[in-house]
Amino acid sequence: MARIDPAPNAPQGPVIERRSGITLWRQIEQSIEADIVGGRAVSGSRLPTEAELACRFGVNRHTVRRAMEELERRGLVRIEQGRGSFVAEDVIDYRIGPRTRFSEVIARNNRAPSGRILSIAEVQASDAAAAALKLRRGRRLWCVERLGLADGVPVAYALHHFPRARFPGLAEALARGGTLTRALAACGLADYARATTRVTARLPTPREAEHLRQPRNRAVMVCENVNVDQDRVPVEYCVVLYPAGRVQLVFEF
Amino acid sequence: MARIDPAPNAPQGPVIERRSGITLWRQIEQSIEADIVGGRAVSGSRLPTEAELACRFGVNRHTVRRAMEELERRGLVRIEQGRGSFVAEDVIDYRIGPRTRFSEVIARNNRAPSGRILSIAEVQASDAAAAALKLRRGRRLWCVERLGLADGVPVAYALHHFPRARFPGLAEALARGGTLTRALAACGLADYARATTRVTARLPTPREAEHLRQPRNRAVMVCENVNVDQDRVPVEYCVVLYPAGRVQLVFEF
DNA sequence: ATGAATTTGTACGTATGTATT
DNA sequence: CAATACATACGTACAAATTCA
Numbered sequence: 001m002a003r004i005d006p007a008p009n010a011p012q013g014p015v016i017e018r019r020s021g022i023t024l025w026r027q028i029e030q031s032i033e034a035d036i037v038g039g040r041a042v043s044g045s046r047l048p049t050e051a052e053l054a055c056r057f058g059v060n061r062h063t064v065r066r067a068m069e070e071l072e073r074r075g076l077v078r079i080e081q082g083r084g085s086f087v088a089e090d091v092i093d094y095r096i097g098p099r100t101r102f103s104e105v106i107a108r109n110n111r112a113p114s115g116r117i118l119s120i121a122e123v124q125a126s127d128a129a130a131a132a133l134k135l136r137r138g139r140r141l142w143c144v145e146r147l148g149l150a151d152g153v154p155v156a157y158a159l160h161h162f163p164r165a166r167f168p169g170l171a172e173a174l175a176r177g178g179t180l181t182r183a184l185a186a187c188g189l190a191d192y193a194r195a196t197t198r199v200t201a202r203l204p205t206p207r208e209a210e211h212l213r214q215p216r217n218r219a220v221m222v223c224e225n226v227n228v229d230q231d232r233v234p235v236e237y238c239v240v241l242y243p244a245g246r247v248q249l250v251f252e253f
Numbered sequence: 254m255a256r257i258d259p260a261p262n263a264p265q266g267p268v269i270e271r272r273s274g275i276t277l278w279r280q281i282e283q284s285i286e287a288d289i290v291g292g293r294a295v296s297g298s299r300l301p302t303e304a305e306l307a308c309r310f311g312v313n314r315h316t317v318r319r320a321m322e323e324l325e326r327r328g329l330v331r332i333e334q335g336r337g338s339f340v341a342e343d344v345i346d347y348r349i350g351p352r353t354r355f356s357e358v359i360a361r362n363n364r365a366p367s368g369r370i371l372s373i374a375e376v377q378a379s380d381a382a383a384a385a386l387k388l389r390r391g392r393r394l395w396c397v398e399r400l401g402l403a404d405g406v407p408v409a410y411a412l413h414h415f416p417r418a419r420f421p422g423l424a425e426a427l428a429r430g431g432t433l434t435r436a437l438a439a440c441g442l443a444d445y446a447r448a449t450t451r452v453t454a455r456l457p458t459p460r461e462a463e464h465l466r467q468p469r470n471r472a473v474m475v476c477e478n479v480n481v482d483q484d485r486v487p488v489e490y491c492v493v494l495y496p497a498g499r500v501q502l503v504f505e506f
Numbered sequence: 507a508t509g510a511a512t513t514t515g516t517a518c519g520t521a522t523g524t525a526t527t
Numbered sequence: 528c529a530a531t532a533c534a535t536a537c538g539t540a541c542a543a544a545t546t547c548a
Contacts, residue, residue, distance in 0.1 A: 019523095023534085023535065023536090024535080024536070025535080025536085049512085049513060049514085050513075050514070051512095051513080059536080059537085060536060060537045060538075061537090061538095062535095062536070062537070062538090063535085063536060063537080065514085065515090066535085066536090068514095073379070073380065074380065075380065079514070079515095080513090080514080080544085080545085081513075081514045081515060081543065081544050081545080082512080082513055082514060082515095082543070082544030082545035082546080083512095083513070083514080083544080083545060083546085084512095084513065084514080084545095085513095085514085091453075093451075096504070097506065098506035193506070194506050195505070195506060196503065196504065196505050196506070197503070197504045197506075198346075198501050198502065198503050198504075199452055199474065199501065199502040199503075199504070200344075200474065200497050200500070200501045200502070201454030201472040201473070201474045201497040202471070202472050202497055202498075203456075203470065203471075203472060217456065217470075218455070218456075219454040219455050219456060219472035219473075219497075220454070220472075221452065221453065221454045221474070244453050244454040244455055244472075245455075247453070248451050248452065248453045249451065249452040249453070250449065250450070250451050250452075251349070251449065251450045251451075251452070251504055252448070252449050253350065253351040253446070253447050253448060253449070253450075508548105509547100509548095510546100510547090510548085511545100511546085511547085511548100512544100512545080512546075512547100513543100513544080513545075513546095514542100514543080514544080514545095515541100515542075515543070515544095516540100516541085516542070516543095517539100517540085517541085517542095518538105518539085518540080518541100519537105519538080519539085519540105520536100520537085520538080521535100521536085521537080521538105522534100522535080522536080522537105523533105523534085523535075523536100524532100524533085524534080524535095525531100525532085525533080525534100526530100526531080526532075526533095527529100527530080527531070527532090
């Protein structure tokens with residue numbers, strides 16, 4: 001669709017001026033920045049290619065590149081060779097301490113926390129779960145599959161394991177709705193705290209990627225947590241997956 | 254492919270006995286386990302395909318699979334669909350606390366720590382570095398590129414940043430050899446501790462993968478640390494990459 | 507598995523404007 | 528004023544990574 005040139009000159013969408021005292025690349029930088037902070041370019045979405053931006057602004061590709069470099073350095077966009085440029089997503093600082101609670105962490109990042117129980121099942125303790133909970137392998141556990149969201153975007157996919165012997169009514173309490181913490185309270189667990197956290201990372205399985213709504217070739221952080229009650233008796237072993245692009249784990253000392 | 258019963262001859266390497274009272278798959282499991290713990294199958298290396306193992310042991314592939322499933326469940330091997338089976342690498346528990354020192358962590362994992370300075374350069378503080386070190390962007394920093402090894406295997410690739418103003422002689426001190434901690438001591442820093450650690454993960458760049466000697470499609474954990482002196486003044490900002498398959502970060506509360 | 511097409515990254519060269527010496 | 532240094536902008540070519548048929 002050949003577009004007719006608007007006048008004999010300048011076929012450019014956004015307004016940039018030559019010889020205005022402000023460099024072209026900085027005007028372009030500000031124009032794109034305005035689109036991002038103004039919400040016209042949504043978080044995580046793809047920006048036009050360098051070639052297209054150059055055309056739109058009526059400048060050389062290198063001038064666009066100069067602007068994009070600055071935007072990347074400032075953390076507003078993310079540039080990936082061979083793929084394109086993307087509006088940087090605002091990363092959640094997931095501050096982990098002995099009393100970390102999902103909803104509080106999300107709230108502190110000025111996002112609306114929500115959770116979704118995907119499934120509740122009865123399973124046998126794996127080696128890892130048994131070791132963490134200090135019971136014999138094969139003992140019955142509740143396995144709760146749960147998705148944590150911030151502003152409706154998945155930020156945590158967790159498999160929680162609880163000894164069934166200690167919380168016989170957990171499945172029912174959860175089925176009645178409410179948060180995990182509340183269901184545990186209903187089962188007699190007044191308080192719990194984190195004892196250890198082990199962090200590693202890997203690529204997600206297709207299923208995990210789907211749950212977290214993220215590309216398969218982007219890493220997830222895997223956290224293995226052991227939670228204990230007031231007497232430091234292990235009450236929960238859980239494995240949480242965090243999408244690396246959306247979450248940053250923070251530990252303070 | 255009618256297989257002749259292992260009656261007179263039987264072209265099989267490892268010895269397994271039929272009708273011995275021990276199931277075939279368990280004998281196979283033990284045979285492979287012996288290879289692994291005996292060091293004949295080296296950590297991280299590929300195991301023969303199921304088909305080849307079946308041939309070697311003179312059994313059906315499903316019998317081998319039964320053994321492999323058990324070995325995977327026990328954490329001795331790692332099975333990847335479409336790729337093969339691999340001897341699980343013994344993961345280093347990288348226990349992170351306020352006083353974590355690389356060589357101590359490695360030693361506690363019964364490995365021999367070593368380090369290699371890859372480069373020392375003078376750079377300008379990025380936004381992240383400037384924020385962490387609480388100085389203005391663009392201030393001059395020493396950037397030390399360093400590889401940490403355990404038994405000669407890379408387990409950490411780090412970029413350490415130090416304010417040049419505070420440690421003018423750091424480059425020379427390092428050039429004379431010795432550890433980072435010692436060079437810092439020579440520059441007047443008696444003691445330092447970790448203030449914060451931020452963890453995320455991603456796929457490595459080709460260069461990083463090469464340094465860490467790991468495949469490009471396996472994730473690395475990225476730790477951003479801020480170290481402070483006795484007065485809690487930031488003295489170091491460093492970004493450390495850990496190969497996810499070889500290192501597990503451990504936080505205790 | 508291979509190759510073409512797309513997209514970003516790097517490296518030249520050239521010209522011009524601006525600020526400093 | 529001239530000379531110098533530096534930043535800006537455009538042009539071209541090719542390298543490297545990714546995607547997709």
